[in-house]
Amino acid sequence: MAKLLYQGHGSFRLTSNKGQxxxxxxxxxxxxxxxxxxxxxxxxxxxxxxxxxxxxxxxxRIITHVEALAGGKHNRFEVGGIKIEAVEAANKNHSPNECVGYIIEIDNGKIYASGDTSKTKSMETFADLHLDYAIFPGDGFYNMGLVEAAECATLINARHNIIIHIGRDGAPFDRSKA
Incomplete structure (x- = not known):
């Protein structure tokens, strides 16, 4: 499985076994x-x-929501053996045509990176994907709060769940607050 490193706010880094x-x-x-x-x-x-x-x-390769939603659908990509599928994301401040989440397949592992979202209809199908990790926001301002994130974690049923994007100030990760 790839190595996952939290970068602060809503960001993280994956490093594959091949060093990607x-x-x-x-x-x-x-x-x-x-x-x-x-x-x-x-x-x-x-x-x-x-x-x-x-x-x-x-x-x-840089993939943004624009490319991910090209043609009015959620697109799939493959970059160096890493598979990426854009999935629905939306909340009271982001319409579904302005944002996406991603399901990333890397080193035989599957990661759901939700982006700034609230619960979506498509999450009901994610349990069938047998995800290793699900990464949710939690500040409740431009995305789901902690209670909704817990509900989504139960619905999706990934092996591991991680909450990020929990501060509203946009500050980078601060180990002293962890």
Whole structure:
């Protein structure tokens, strides 16, 4: 299974067994110095789309919600053996045509990265995917709160659940607060 590192706010990094680097919703802080093979962006808010902060390999692929929703559907991609499927994301501040979540298959593991969302109808099918990790927001402002995140975790039934995006100030990860 790939190594998962929380980058702070709504961002994390995956490192595959082959050394491939995937950044998810880059924002601020340190830790974006490893050249990326792939960058996934869920929506066009400043605290989720700072791709400039990331070191990139010359052939780095950047997939945003625009490409993920091209043609009016949730698209699938494959980059260096990493499979990515865009999935529904929406909340009171984001319509379904402005954002996505991603299901990422890497090193025989499956990760659901929800992005800024509330509970969606498509989550009802995710238990069938036998996800290893589900990553949810939890601040309750531009996305689900902690109670709703717990409900979604129960519905999705991933082996492990992680809450991120829990502060409203957009600060990077602070170990002293963990």
């Amino acid at each position: 680097i995937v950044y998810f919703d880059p924002f601020i802080g340190d830790g974006y110095d490893k050249p990326a093979d792939l960058i996934l962006v869920t929506h066009d808010h400043f605290d989720h789309n700072n791709v400039e902060i990331c070191a990139k390999k010359p052939n780095c």
